[in-house]
Amino acid sequence: MHDFKLSRRHFGMLAAGVAASAALPFSARAAGGTAIAATFPGNWEDAYRKALTPILEAEGFGLTIAPAMAQDQLAKVMASPGNPPFDTLLMSPGQMAIAIEKDLIQKIDPSRLKNWNMLDPAFQGEYGPTVTIEVNGIAYNPDMVPKPKGYRDLFENPAYQGKVSWTGFASNTAVMAYTEMAKIFGSGPDDMDAVFKLFKEHPEQLQGVVDSTNHQMTLFQQGEIAVFMCSTGNVARLKSLGMNAEFVQPETGSPAAPVNIHLTKGAKNLDAAYAYMDAAISKAAQDILKMPPTEMFPTNKDVALTPGIEAYVTRDQLSKMVYPDWAAINKNRAEWIRAFDALVAG
Known part of the structure; x- marks a missing residue:
């Protein structure tokens, strides 16, 4: 397992981001205390602030949403393990495995969550509940390109030349796509040399590499x-903005990742943190979060799927999604990041 290495500039940027998030409006005098919750930036932070803040306020708690990508959440907590800047983290399995290994999160007490039994056992994680399943695939604009069948199409069909964008291996969405491509063009999900070879043979694809989704x-x-690799939530957001965007499940299968809320070791506001966690899995919150522009797949079994979500994936299809081996990914990820960055840099 590789530790994360932060430059002084990057660390400063992270610190500034957390400081800025602390200034976000919340009930400063909440009788039960305030939960400081790390949440993905953009769509997630907006949705969680709007949907969960009123629920916590009704129970006497405040909520500060601190936007940070999962890798940055880990970096901040690892930089101050005895005094974590967040009470809770929001992560997929790859980062969760590192957080457990580094002893940064703790097992939860399910008896403190009123909505725990509304989750299927598969969503009842010992380190925190699953709040949604992110299903990943390919976004495309039907006004500009035909519907792609899968990853192979993007390299072999001239219709996509110069119109596809990729991100690096620090992105969970990207790394899940690359492990699927390693199966198609190589000997298996760890054969990333085959993916790097593919990009070398198609240098025009490297022109579309950017830093984030x-x-x-x-x-x-x-x-x-x-065209870009995405989650269904990304497409839902684009549609809400009036864009002509469609989602494709690759013919070889859609990579998927559960997203869990975790309790940090040394969390300062346990009562508020549990209230936040419970709110996130409540029917009230998930009935809001399942609607555009987020369309998050609900894990509370009392929440019905919308037609929009069912167009992407149904509950029966969840078991047919592709769930990557995050232990293998974490073992190789730092090396893959370096190799891909060098390839992009030329």
Whole structure:
């Protein structure tokens, strides 16, 4: 397992981000205390602030949403393990495995969650509940390109040349796509040399590499790209902005990742943290979060799927999704990041 290495500049940027998040409005005098919750930036932070803050306030708690990608959440907590800047983290299995290994999160007490029994056993994690399943695939603009069948199409069909964007291996969405491509073009999910060879043979694809999915969504809105690897939530957001965007499940299968809320070791506001966790899995919150522009797949079994979500995936299809081996990914990820960055840099 590789530790994360932060430059002084990057660390400063992270610190500034957390400081800025602390200034976000919340009930400063909440009788039960305030939960400081790390949440993915963008769509997630907006949705969680709007849906969960009123629920916590009704129970006498405040909520501060601190936007940070999962890798940055880990970096901040690892930089101050005895005094974590967040009470809770929001992560997929890859980062969760590192957080457990580094002893950064703790097992939860399910008896403190009123809505625990509304989750199927598969969503009842000992380190925190699953709040949604992110299903990943390919976003495309049907006004600009035909519907792709899968990853192979993007390299072999001239219709996509110069219209596809990729991100690096620090992105969970990207790394899940690359492990699927390693199966198609190589000997298995760990054969990333085959993926790097593919990009070398198609240098035009490297011109579409950017730093994040948020950057890709901006380029998509501007008509500079027509295809990128994404989650269903990204497509829902683009649709809400009036964009002609569609989601494709690759013919080889859709990579998927559960997203869990975790309790940090040394969390200062346990009561508020549990109230936040419970709110996130409540029917009241998930009935809001399942609607556009987020369309998060609900894990509370009392929450019915919308037609929009069912167009992407049904409950019966969840078991047929592709769930990557995050232990293998974490073992190789730092090396893959270096190799891909060098490839992009030329």
